[in-house]
Amino acid sequence: MERPKMAELESLETAAEHERILREIESTDTACIGPTLRSVYDGEEHGRFMEKLEARIRNHDREIEKMCNFHYQGFVDSITELLKVRGEAQKLKNQVTDTNRKLQNEGKELILAMEELRQCRLQQRNISATVDKLTLCLPVLEMYSKLREQMKSKRHYPALKTLEHLEHTFLPQVSHYRFCKVMVDNIPRLREEIKELSMSDLKDFLESIRKHSDKIGETAMKQDCRFNQWKIIARIFFSLLLSPNVQAQQQRNLDNIVSQQPRIGGGKKSKKEFSASSELEVKNTSPMSEQDSGILDVEDEDEEEEVPGAQDLVDFSPVYRCLHIYSVLGARETFESYYRKQRRKQARLVLQPPSNMHETLDGYRKYFNQIVGFFVVEDHILHTTQGLVNRAYIDELWEMALSKTIAALRTHSSYCSDPSLVLDLKNLIVLFADTLQGYGFPVNQLFDMLLEIQDQYSETLLKKWAGVFRNILDSDNYSPIPVSNEEVYRKIVGQFPFQDAELEKQPFPKKFPFSEFVPKVYSQIKEFIYACLKFSEDLHLSSTEVDDMIRKSTNLLLTRTLSNCLQNVIKRKNVGLTELVQIIINTTHLEKSCKFLEEFITNITNVLPETVHTTKLYGTTTFKDARHAAEEEIYTNLNQKIDQFLQLADYDWMAPEPGSRASEYLVDLIGFLRSTFAVFTHLPGKVAQTACMSACKHLSTSLLQLLLEAEVRQLTLGALHQFNLDVEECEQFARSGPVPGFQGDTLQLAFIDLRQLLDLFIQWDWSTYLADYGQPTCKYLRVNPTTALILLEKMRDTSRKNNVFAQFRKNERDKQKLIDTVAKQLRGLINSHHS
Numbered sequence: 022m023e024r025p026k027m028a029e030l031e032s033l034e035t036a037a038e039h040e041r042i043l044r045e046i047e048s049t050d051t052a053c054i055g056p057t058l059r060s061v062y063d064g065e066e067h068g069r070f071m072e073k074l075e076a077r078i079r080n081h082d083r084e085i086e087k088m089c090n091f092h093y094q095g096f097v098d099s100i101t102e103l104l105k106v107r108g109e110a111q112k113l114k115n116q117v118t119d120t121n122r123k124l125q126n127e128g129k130e131l132i133l134a135m136e137e138l139r140q141c142r143l144q145q146r147n148i149s150a151t152v153d154k155l156t157l158c159l160p161v162l163e164m165y166s167k168l169r170e171q172m173k174s175k176r177h178y179p180a181l182k183t184l185e186h187l188e189h190t191f192l193p194q195v196s197h198y199r200f201c202k203v204m205v206d207n208i209p210r211l212r213e214e215i216k217e218l219s220m221s222d223l224k225d226f227l228e229s230i231r232k233h234s235d236k237i238g239e240t241a242m243k244q245d246c247r248f249n250q251w252k253i254i255a256r257i258f259f260s261l262l263l264s265p266n267v268q269a270q271q272q273r274n275l276d277n278i279v280s281q282q283p284r285i286g287g288g289k290k291s292k293k294e295f296s297a298s299s300e301l302e303v304k305n306t307s308p309m310s311e312q313d314s315g316i317l318d319v320e321d322e323d324e325e326e327e328v329p330g331a332q333d334l335v336d337f338s339p340v341y342r343c344l345h346i347y348s349v350l351g352a353r354e355t356f357e358s359y360y361r362k363q364r365r366k367q368a369r370l371v372l373q374p375p376s377n378m379h380e381t382l383d384g385y386r387k388y389f390n391q392i393v394g395f396f397v398v399e400d401h402i403l404h405t406t407q408g409l410v411n412r413a414y415i416d417e418l419w420e421m422a423l424s425k426t427i428a429a430l431r432t433h434s435s436y437c438s439d440p441s442l443v444l445d446l447k448n449l450i451v452l453f454a455d456t457l458q459g460y461g462f463p464v465n466q467l468f469d470m471l472l473e474i475q476d477q478y479s480e481t482l483l484k485k486w487a488g489v490f491r492n493i494l495d496s497d498n499y500s501p502i503p504v505s506n507e508e509v510y511r512k513i514v515g516q517f518p519f520q521d522a523e524l525e526k527q528p529f530p531k532k533f534p535f536s537e538f539v540p541k542v543y544s545q546i547k548e549f550i551y552a553c554l555k556f557s558e559d560l561h562l563s564s565t566e567v568d569d570m571i572r573k574s575t576n577l578l579l580t581r582t583l584s585n586c587l588q589n590v591i592k593r594k595n596v597g598l599t600e601l602v603q604i605i606i607n608t609t610h611l612e613k614s615c616k617f618l619e620e621f622i623t624n625i626t627n628v629l630p631e632t633v634h635t636t637k638l639y640g641t642t643t644f645k646d647a648r649h650a651a652e653e654e655i656y657t658n659l660n661q662k663i664d665q666f667l668q669l670a671d672y673d674w675m676a677p678e679p680g681s682r683a684s685e686y687l688v689d690l691i692g693f694l695r696s697t698f699a700v701f702t703h704l705p706g707k708v709a710q711t712a713c714m715s716a717c718k719h720l721s722t723s724l725l726q727l728l729l730e731a732e733v734r735q736l737t738l739g740a741l742h743q744f745n746l747d748v749e750e751c752e753q754f755a756r757s758g759p760v761p762g763f764q765g766d767t768l769q770l771a772f773i774d775l776r777q778l779l780d781l782f783i784q785w786d787w788s789t790y791l792a793d794y795g796q797p798t799c800k801y802l803r804v805n806p807t808t809a810l811i812l813l814e815k816m817r818d819t820s821r822k823n824n825v826f827a828q829f830r831k832n833e834r835d836k837q838k839l840i841d842t843v844a845k846q847l848r849g850l851i852n853s854h855h856s
Contacts, residue, residue: 226339234394379433440481490586499603501532516540568628587647612644666690679742683750698759713760717771736815
């Protein structure tokens with residue numbers, strides 16, 4: 022029961038579903054019927070659906086048939102009406118065709134006119150469009166033409182600006198044209214071309230300033246030199262007011278400066294005038310234009326024109342243009358790196374001194390000019406561009422330049438042996454330093470190096486003055502200076518500070534006590550001081566430092582140079598006693614003049630000698646040493662002369678009887694001593710007395726040596742009496758007072774040893790000698806027992822061989838016995854003395 026019921030239910034559901042599908046097929050658009058049909062094919066009642074579908078089709082066919090039968094009469098009527106309408110329509114068509122044919126025939130001219138009008142309107146639109154397009158294109162073409170013209174005239178920075186406007190403003194408006202595309206494609210190439218051309222101009226500029234840096238530096242140093250010259254003139258005028266004692270030298274310096282000062286015109290050339298005046302020279306020397314060369318040549322012919330400033334000589338526009346161009350192109354760092362690299366290379370070339378720079382001042386001047394020119398350009402670049410070079414870069418270059426310059430100057434200045442060249446070099450270095458200091462560069466190391474060169478300058482001065490002093494001393498006649506009139510007298514007094522009231526009272530002609538080398542040496546010492554002072558100028562030293570420098574150099578001149586020259590003159594083999602005496606007199610006066618040299622230095626430095634740490638002059642010591650050397654040389658020469666006379670002595674030591682007078686050689690010797698000591702009139706008293714005493718002592722010692730020398734083996738009493746006559750002649754000379762100032766018999770004491778020895782033997786007073794020996798009041802206190810024994814032995818040998826007393830054998834034996842006894846006692850005294 023349940024199964025049939027379930028089958029019936031399923032049949033009802035299927036029938037309902039099929040009915041729904043059929044309604045959906047009827048109502049749905051045929052484009053969307055696919056899903057509906059798929060649901061039929063997906064089910065299992067396909068046959069039943071087809072049956073239902075066929076039944077539904079038959080139903081619809083019957084309904085259609087019914088509808089057609091109902092409206093058939095109306096259809097026939099409609100067809101009949103249509104046939105009638107077709108005829109009428111044919112007539113209408115014929116009429117329209119006929120009308121159209123007539124209209125076409127009538128409108129041909131109008132059509133032609135309208136076509137012409139259309140063509141005109143089309144041309145008008147085309148012309149208008151063309152004008153509009155040309156209006157857009159012409160500025161592009163004009164800008165491009167302007168760009169080419171600017172590049173042709175080397176106006177690179179304006180060309181770059183034009184290119185920027187062309188690229189960003191004009192070309193975008195006409196970018197669809199082919200020629201614009203060509204321009205756009207050419208823009209990178211044009212930009213690179215501008216970049217290369219501007220770099221080429223920069224290279225030309227760098228090469229030009231490298232070649233002309235010495236001219237730039239020379240101009241800058243000339244400007245600074247003029248300022249310094251007027252500053253020196255002002256200082257000299259100020260010094261003339263403060264130090265009247267040095268007016269003559271300062272006036273001489275002023276005349277030299279004014280004579281060297283170039284004439285300055287009333288106006289300064291403008292850059293345009295300068296450019297015009299040098300155009301011909303530029304064309305003759307370089308194919309480049311003045312604008313791109315970077316250097317405006319200077320006309321040197323017109324001395325009355327003021328020298329243009331260093332900045333007026335250089336056209337920096339190539340640098341500015343290239344910097345702007347690279348900045349616009351975004352390659353500023355590349356440009357800065359290239360510029361600095363090239364300038365560093367140029368700096369190294371500039372700082373390389375020529376190998377023969379030390380030979381002339383022009384070599385140093387050109388070297389300094391190049392360095393100054395280099396840094397003048399860099400300083401201008403620093404202050405007129407933003408960041409192309411910076412202070413750190415300039416300082417780095419300057420440190421390198423300073424070290425290389427100082428090293429080069431130390432090396433080359435060491436070859437200079439001419440003090441004038443060293444002084445000129447110092448002035449050039451000062452000008453070099455002052456010029457660069459004016460541009461803000463530190464130059465303390467240069468002034469420190471100048472202090473080193475000052476030592477070298479002092480050495481060259483000392484060598485020069487050594488020659489000057491040698492010439493003065495060699496050419497001097499070593500005789501007092503004769504003066505015949507007041508003019509000559511005042512001239513010498515003006516050269517040398519000498520005051521002598523007695524000499525002034527004497528009538529003309531008269532003589533100064535010193536020879537010509539005294540005022541000459543004094544004047545040369547002052548000239549040396551002036552030369553030292555010249556070097557100290559413009560070194561930014563204090564008065565105390567200048568004073569100390571001058572005094573130290575002067576001390577070297579006195580204690581080393583002048584002292585050596587005097588010592589050499591004194592030690593010469595051919596120098597005579599007269600010359601030595603005059604040297605002593607001269608050095609005495611020069612010693613007295615040292616205080617005037619002190620005053621002279623004080624006047625030119627304005628530093629009082631009482632100031633703390635002031636160096637004292639050692640001239641007094643120098644002249645004292647020279648005088649003492651001359652005195653010693655006098656003593657030595659006198660002794661040598663005495664020895665020469667003594668070599669002429671020819672004693673007959675075996676003479677039985679003495680002569681009636683002193684020996685001829687001794688008489689000549691005494692005459693020589695009298696004439697020599699007469700020349701000692703102007704010597705200081707102690708010198709003359711010492712020389713006289715030394716000569717007498719040497720004569721006494723030499724005579725004693727003659728008596729005791731080993732060659733004299735025998736000695737007679739007669740020879741001893743003759744020797745006594747010679748000693749009495751010497752004593753007479755001592756008593757005559759050849760040199761004033763001796764008290765009593767002081768000079769005779771030089772011969773006391775000989776006198777006591779001779780008295781002892783002549784008087785044969787041995788008992789007194791032996792009894793009083795060793796006592797302060799002994800009559801023969803100066804007789805040495807050894808000397809007495811030697812002389813006694815010579816006389817004993819004579820007595821033994823003498824046959825004169827042969828007939829008196831007893832007396833001879835007694836005398837011989839006495840001699841032996843005395844000799845024995847003398848040996849006892851000698852032995853006791855030694856023990």
